[in-house]
Amino acid sequence: xxxxxxxxxxGTSPRTLRYYEEQGLVRPRRDANGYRQYDDAELRVVHxxxxxxxxxxxxxxxxxxxxxxxAGNEAGHVCPDAVAVLRRRLAEVDxxxxxxxxxxxxxxxxxxxxxxxxxxxxxxxxx
Amino acid sequence: xxxxxxxxxxGTSPRTLRYYEEQGLVRPRRDANGYRQYDDAELRVVHxxxxxxxxxxxxxxxxxxxxxxxAGNEAGHVCPDAVAVLRRRLAEVDxxxxxxxxxxxxxxxxxxxxxxxxxxxxxxxxx
DNA sequence: TCTTGCCTTGACGCCGGTGTGAAGGCATAA
DNA sequence: TTATGCCTTCACACCGGCGTCAAGGCAAGA
Numbered sequence: 001x002x003x004x005x006x007x008x009x010x011g012t013s014p015r016t017l018r019y020y021e022e023q024g025l026v027r028p029r030r031d032a033n034g035y036r037q038y039d040d041a042e043l044r045v046v047h048x049x050x051x052x053x054x055x056x057x058x059x060x061x062x063x064x065x066x067x068x069x070x071a072g073n074e075a076g077h078v079c080p081d082a083v084a085v086l087r088r089r090l091a092e093v094d095x096x097x098x099x100x101x102x103x104x105x106x107x108x109x110x111x112x113x114x115x116x117x118x119x120x121x122x123x124x125x126x127x
Numbered sequence: 128x129x130x131x132x133x134x135x136x137x138g139t140s141p142r143t144l145r146y147y148e149e150q151g152l153v154r155p156r157r158d159a160n161g162y163r164q165y166d167d168a169e170l171r172v173v174h175x176x177x178x179x180x181x182x183x184x185x186x187x188x189x190x191x192x193x194x195x196x197x198a199g200n201e202a203g204h205v206c207p208d209a210v211a212v213l214r215r216r217l218a219e220v221d222x223x224x225x226x227x228x229x230x231x232x233x234x235x236x237x238x239x240x241x242x243x244x245x246x247x248x249x250x251x252x253x254x
Numbered sequence: 255t256c257t258t259g260c261c262t263t264g265a266c267g268c269c270g271g272t273g274t275g276a277a278g279g280c281a282t283a284a
Numbered sequence: 285t286t287a288t289g290c291c292t293t294c295a296c297a298c299c300g301g302c303g304t305c306a307a308g309g310c311a312a313g314a
Contacts, residue, residue: 004290014291015272033280035291055230058270077237078244086241090234097227100220103182107217110204114213117205131260141261143302150301160310162261185300 003028006038010046017046023059025049025066045069048076056093061085130155133165137173144173150186152176152193172196175203183220188212 003014010017020026021036026045028036045066052062064085065076073079077086130141137144147153148163153172155163172193179189191212192203200206204213 002291013272015274018293019271031291033291035280053271055233075240075244078241083238083241086234086238090231090238093227093231093234097224097231100224100227104217104220104224106182107213107220111210111213111217113202114205114210117202129261140302142304145263146302158261160261162310180301 001038001043003036003038006043006046009043010050012046012050020046020049020059025059025062041070052076055089057085057089061089128165128170130163130165133170133173136170137177139173139177147173147176147186152186152189168197179203182216184212184216188216 001009003017007014007017017026017036021028026038026042026049028038028042031037048065048069049059049062052065053059064079064081068079068082069076071079076082128136130144134141134144144153144163148155153165153169153176155165155169158164175192175196176186176189179192180186191206191208195206195209196203198206203209
């Protein structure tokens with residue numbers, strides 16, 4: 001299949017697929033034309049990439065998963081390198097969750113304080 | 128006080144302060160030289176900016192807080208515009224928390240699956 | 255006077271994933 | 285033959301909050 005078809009089937013753009021190739025994630029054969037030729041396995045690889053991107057991985061982190069798939073495994077995350085990345089990312093996400101929770105708390109406090117402030121002002125000078 | 132002193136007192140850089148000015152957040156007077164001259168109120172404004180940035184606000188969002196401070200309020204978040212931004216940001220943060228929690232769940236599941244997978248493989252072919 | 259150290263404006267670089275052109279080749283149908 | 289529609293590579297644009305360098309002015313001490 002050509003790049004346009006793969007792009008459509010994977011829900012992305014040719015530009016994006018060329019970028020993944022530039023980053024060493026996708027490896028199409030070439031027709032005599034120079035046209036990129038993809039097989040169904042590559043569609044799976046692209047799906048794996050999209051899913052991991054949506055989960056906040058960077059393209060660098062995704063490499064081990066793709067290699068794992070390409071090695072014949074039924075899932076990209078069963079290989080040691082991929083597991084290491086998973087662990088690292090999990091710790092990272094936990095960190096973000098902690099930070100975001102703190103931020104949320106501060107926002108909440110400030111909102112309450114603002115509401116309180118308005119009530120006091122309205123007691124002194126009704127509104 | 129000159130830009131270098133304010134930068135040091137606020138824990139940032141002159142470049143950053145010039146950028147805030149370019150974005151309309153800080154308004155120094157000018158000496159006859161052309162040098163920027165800041166008073167203590169501006170130090171407070173810069174602190175407000177740094178705090179809000181650390182909580183994930185963009186510089187655009189921060190404007191209402193600065194205006195509120197500049198209007199003589201004891202805190203930047205008591206004015207209606209600032210409250211609106213706070214609410215919006217709170218909703219945004221809640222969204223991120225939901226997303227991150229989902230991601231965390233998926234990572235967790237994948238890790239467990241990978242461990243399980245290895246155990247099965249090791250049963251069949253001890254390692 | 256010369257040096258040092260602050261100040262000024264202007265402008266490019268970064269990151270990461272992709273959009274969006276430009277300029278041209280190939281394939282196929284009318 | 286020509287029009288259309290895919291493909292190719294190259295390369296700039298974007299976002300946001302700065303870092304960093306360049307080229308030059310001002311202030312003050314040795």
